[in-house]
Amino acid sequence: MTSLMNRQYFLASRPVGVPDASNVPFRDVPVSDPAEGEVVLRNQYISLDPAIRGWMGDDPNYIEPIAIGDAVRSSVIGRVVKSASPAFAVGDVALSVGAWEAYTTAPAAMLNKLDESAGVPLSLFLGVLGPTGLTGYFGLLDVGRPQQGETVLVSAAAGAVGSVVGQIAKMQGCRVVGIAGAEDKCRWLREELGFDAAFNYKTCSNYVAAIRETCPDGVDVYFDNVGGAILDAALLCLNKYARIAVCGWISTYNESHAPGPDNLWQLVAESVTMQGFTVIDYMDRFPEGVAQLAEWVMAGKLQFREEMVDGLDNILPTFLRLFDGSNQGKLLIRIPE
């Protein structure tokens, strides 16, 4: 029996600016047999998320940086090809924290078994029914706390998180305004997702004016996925007691130094709450979140886009599309069986 070979994209050096192949080269290594309690997955989907760029650096963050020499951490969905755990049989499908690799070996206790029989496309468990959907769900409802009739502004609104946020905010009875980086994304937000307004930041010469025009009653909740100049503009448009849910700052992730917002004094001027969070904070409530998101998806109330690129060897250039905004919704690598 020939041993399986695992192609892994690993962190050879911490990127300065945009990561390139010298920072994230690949290697082919044999797949070891699983240790007691472990399972080997042959990955089918690898999730590409902006947060991964943060883990490539060594600044203090919510989880450990990826160690130099380690494969690039990522959520994966795969099929069990070897099992040393009674909890998993060969052929089962599971979601795991894995890496940019063809095979992931992990303790069974760290895997979530997925039920193929329900007919839900597996990839959704990395998107609208997975980490990004849950980030939008808990971040909006628990951190943003929108009330009926309030205005919710969301950046990266056509992304995997932002599109969930905006649609849930509409269900809460809010006015919802999205900021995105392309005309067709803005059109999708308005015409298909029911956003009240959306504008393209790439063709906008004055963010403050654009926010004021689209949010005539001011902003009560700003769901921040981007940081930088858009955060600074949003700060000037907040209502008294507004909430800023800080989900991520994709505009800064490839910057070696990202200064804080100039207009942070608005926290005091308008008695604003700015709260950072990660989906990990809500781990014990994931079942609630997945059930609610699934119900909305089934009922056609929650739409989503996903974009799959085939082939592990496309992973780095595909990942970088998150940062120029050329992806459409949730971005995944698929490794055909």
Place this chain on the structure above:
Amino acid sequence: MTSLMNRQYFLASRPVGVPDASNVPFRDVPVSDPAEGEVVLRNQYISLDPAIRGWMGDDPNYIEPIAIGDAVRSSVIGRVVKSASPAFAVGDVALSVGAWEAYTTAPAAMLNKLDESAGVPLSLFLGVLGPTGLTGYFGLLDVGRPQQGETVLVSAAAGAVGSVVGQIAKMQGCRVVGIAGAEDKCRWLREELGFDAAFNYKTCSNYVAAIRETCPDGVDVYFDNVGGAILDAALLCLNKYARIAVCGWISTYNESHAPGPDNLWQLVAESVTMQGFTVIDYMDRFPEGVAQLAEWVMAGKLQFREEMVDGLDNILPTFLRLFDGSNQGKLLIRIPE
């Protein structure tokens, strides 16, 4: 009958950097008779607070900037010398929003009558039983939300607000660490107010190391009176789910451009809540706050310092002492009767 003359220090121009007499000159104007419903106070105490510097600028803030030509807004305590309101008799004493002036004319509805018969020194109603005490009380308990056993870090800890914050945090069963700008202030915090530790930022070469040393279990609540480099250092020392109560940023008030903190990403890294507030947010709960603060003061559980300087004509140089930290506790101008 000769008419009363009112000396007023007014805003002639918006200061760039430290205000000087060209920005805040004085004028002598006759005191008009009060209109129907108004009262004229002869001021005895004028409160000097860092926030006043903010109102001299025209950046968006929680209350309107002081208009060019208007007297410099401030809280005052004075005795009624003319009344056109049935609610006030000549000789009554009241707290009011007034200005850097000898006489304040205000609608009776805007005044708080003070009861001299209780024997409480009137000046306390501008300090520990007034806006600064209430700022510490609501800011710590409602915004900081300290739990028993947590660590509370407070900057400008020997100031009128910070000293109240630290003592209340001790009553909540917290470890309390203060940052102040002089050795004798630190000694006062440790030896008389019961702070667990205090350090002098002016002789400290590494704020992060000093915070880590004095807060070995990390910081759960940072009560921020200063902003700037100390905020940036505190951000690196926060525990998961820490709260930052943003009261004010005195270190930045004389800067024309104060960039945001470099380490704001820690909000996400540690799921931190950063909340701005002003005491005005709690206006409907002032009676509760004053009653509790007064009880603690009477019981000797809440100590305070106040520093009074006699003479309205000393007001600008006295005000500036807030920014070099040479004042000891609550700073007031007294105008002897």
